[in-house]
Amino acid sequence: MAPRLKKEVSLRDFRTVDAANLLADLHRTYGHGREMLKKSKAILSSIFTLARNLGALDQPNPIQGTMIPKKAAKPTDLHAASPDEVMAILDALENAKVEDKKIPQEYRLKARVAVALQFFAGLRPGEARGARWEDYDGKRLNVCQSVWHTHTTTTKIEESAKFVPVIGSLASILADVRKADGNPSTGPILRGSSGKPLNLENLSKRVVAPLLKAKELEWHGWYSLRRGACPRIPLRQRDFCGIRAWAQQSVTILRMCLKTPFSP
Numbered sequence: 001m002a003p004r005l006k007k008e009v010s011l012r013d014f015r016t017v018d019a020a021n022l023l024a025d026l027h028r029t030y031g032h033g034r035e036m037l038k039k040s041k042a043i044l045s046s047i048f049t050l051a052r053n054l055g056a057l058d059q060p061n062p063i064q065g066t067m068i069p070k071k072a073a074k075p076t077d078l079h080a081a082s083p084d085e086v087m088a089i090l091d092a093l094e095n096a097k098v099e100d101k102k103i104p105q106e107y108r109l110k111a112r113v114a115v116a117l118q119f120f121a122g123l124r125p126g127e128a129r130g131a132r133w134e135d136y137d138g139k140r141l142n143v144c145q146s147v148w149h150t151h152t153t154t155t156k157i158e159e160s161a162k163f164v165p166v167i168g169s170l171a172s173i174l175a176d177v178r179k180a181d182g183n184p185s186t187g188p189i190l191r192g193s194s195g196k197p198l199n200l201e202n203l204s205k206r207v208v209a210p211l212l213k214a215k216e217l218e219w220h221g222w223y224s225l226r227r228g229a230c231p232r233i234p235l236r237q238r239d240f241c242g243i244r245a246w247a248q249q250s251v252t253i254l255r256m257c258l259k260t261p262f263s264p
Contacts, residue, residue: 011048012057019044019066033073041066079220080227086119092215093208103207106180110198111207113177114190118222120170122229125222127155129197131189136174141166147188147197 009018019041026032026040045063052061081089093111117128126146135142140163146155155161166174174189181191190198200222212219 011051012059014048014062016062016065019063023066024069027069027072033075034068035075037068037072041068078227079224081119081220081224082228085217086115086225086228088215088217089115089208089212089219092211092217096211096214098210098214101210103211107203107207108211109173109177109180110190111203111211112173114198114200114203114222115208115225116170116173117189118225119229120167121164122226123164124156124160124226125200126153127160128222129188129190129200132187133178133184133189134186136166136189138171139166140164150196 022044023037023040027037032040041063044066045061048057048061048063051057090112093108093115114128117123117131118125121141121143123131123143124146126148127143129147130145130152131141131143132145135144142163143155144161146153177189178184184191187195188197190200192198204219204222209219
């Protein structure tokens with residue numbers, strides 16, 4: 001906090017006005033929007049809550065009454081990929097050609113796996129990087145960790161640590177990448193040449209974006225896949241009415257789901 005404050009303030013002398021000035025400075029300097037400032041406020045509040053619990057601070061938490069700057073931009077509508085979009089993306093990653101640039105088949109396949117894990121299994125990018133072969137039994141994938149940069153952590157929220165069903169389309173792509181990597185039984189599913197989890201940002205810039213541009217398709221980033229994720233279909237509950245309603249968006253996905261055996 002110190003670099004963002006105009007004067008030195010001790011923990012017990014920190015007031016709500018100091019927190020408000022801090023958030024205003026983050027908005028002016030970095031252009032942080034309302035959602036980012038809310039997260040910053042939550043982090044600040046947790047710091048003072050910890051201080052109170054450790055006995056370092058006896059006064060009320062000064063962050064609780066802090067207001068977000070009114071000029072901070074509200075979040076824009078976030079794109080959720082539709083089933084038809086994802087089918088077009090997977091096709092482009094496999095077949096598109098980029099002028100003056102040869103993209104190896106190996107990386108095309110890795111990109112397809114990254115897309116499939118996040119759409120068909122609903123994983124976050126970090127969870128996709130953390131997916132391992134030892135956590136996959138051919139029908140289900142145990143989501144138990146996330147990889148951020150070089151750090152391996154637990155999933156973002158406790159409820160995300162669970163088994164997710166693997167439909168036939170995802171299973172087929174996983175079988176292809178497993179064979180291409182020499183049939184490993186352990187380690188990252190999305191692995192680079194070093195055997196460590198693949199950098200999805202580099203994959204996006206060097207592989208996904210150029211191939212989609214060649215097919216005149218828009219790329220809205222990895223999280224757009226999770227927002228429109230196929231696992232919203234309640235496969236494990238055998239909710240066929242839910243499947244039918246969701247699949248009105250795409251006959252293609254309906255066929256994929258109906259071909260997939262349901263595990264109790």
